[in-house]
Amino acid sequence: MNLESLLAGIQEYLPQHSLSNLMHRVARCENDWVKSNIIRFIVDKYQVNMSEAKVRDLSWYKSFNHFFTRELAEGMRTFDSDSRVICAPVDGKVSQAGAIAADTIYQAKGHSYRASELVGGDPQDYAAFSHGQFANLYLSPRDYHRIHMPVDGTLRKMIYIPGRLFSVSPATVRHVPNLFARNERLVLFFDTALGPMAVILVGAIFVGSMETVWSGSIMKTGPRPRIFDYSQQTPPMLLHKGDELGRFNMGSTVILLFANDRLRWDDNLKPGAPLVMGKGIGLLD
DSSP states (O other), X not given: OOHHHHHHHHGGGSOHHHHHHHHHHHHTOOOHHHHHHHHHHHHHHHTOOGGGBSOOOGGGOSSHHHHHTOOBOTTSOOOOOOTTEEEOSSSEXXXXXXXXXXXXXXXXXXXXXXXXXXXXXXXXXXXXXXXXXEEEEEOXXXXXXXEEXXXXXXXXXXXXXXXXXXXXXXXXXTTSXXXXXXXXXXXXXXXXXXXXXXXXXXXXXXXXXXXXXXXXEEOOOOSSXXXXXXXXXXXXXXXXXXXXXXXXXXXXXXXXXXXXXTEEEOTTOOTTOEEOTTSEEEEEO
């Protein structure tokens, strides 16, 4: 057993939720000494590019979480306006991308997981994706942590699914089976011109909460999933390509699912490839 495998295995026994609750409090601490030292440490360690931030003055941020969910400066990212183009919803790196084969999504060497388990197990929700396309997109601590729409879409349903909080670092993903379908997650279902789309926000250790622009923070709420139905909302909740849909309070992973098997990912969408929010990552043939 190598060190990478050992560290991943240890996470099985950590009090993941207690540690994340502690981080939730620390990240929102407004004590000047505490928040300033944490912010400076992260900026230095991960070489955060503050030249892209709307507010570059580190002392302006009220807490570490306020800094972590910072806005980008106006015009810093642009989205391809072609309706056939799927744009990167986040800054980060590609974990994996490809076709969904008979409900199976590739995680890493030796590991895969089921789309049906990822989105919650209701056949009405997952059937459309069983032969579609997926992209796993990883956000590191240095990245912008707001999530934007990759295409125009009308929100149909949202499900909060409780679960574990394994790290989603590449090293852990290589060693923890079924990780993304085991971790806490928020599943958003949209109707789009390209067919059904799901955007999954995957929680991880130290992710205090996830939030959307329409519902606010989605906190851990017990052992059962929570379902939010927007299908009958009037007017329908339409989000345009590039609109902010939510954010992570600390870093994690976004998974895109598309039902349309005619979608083709860009040839450069390979594991480890950098992502710039707004740039095209796929195209409907």
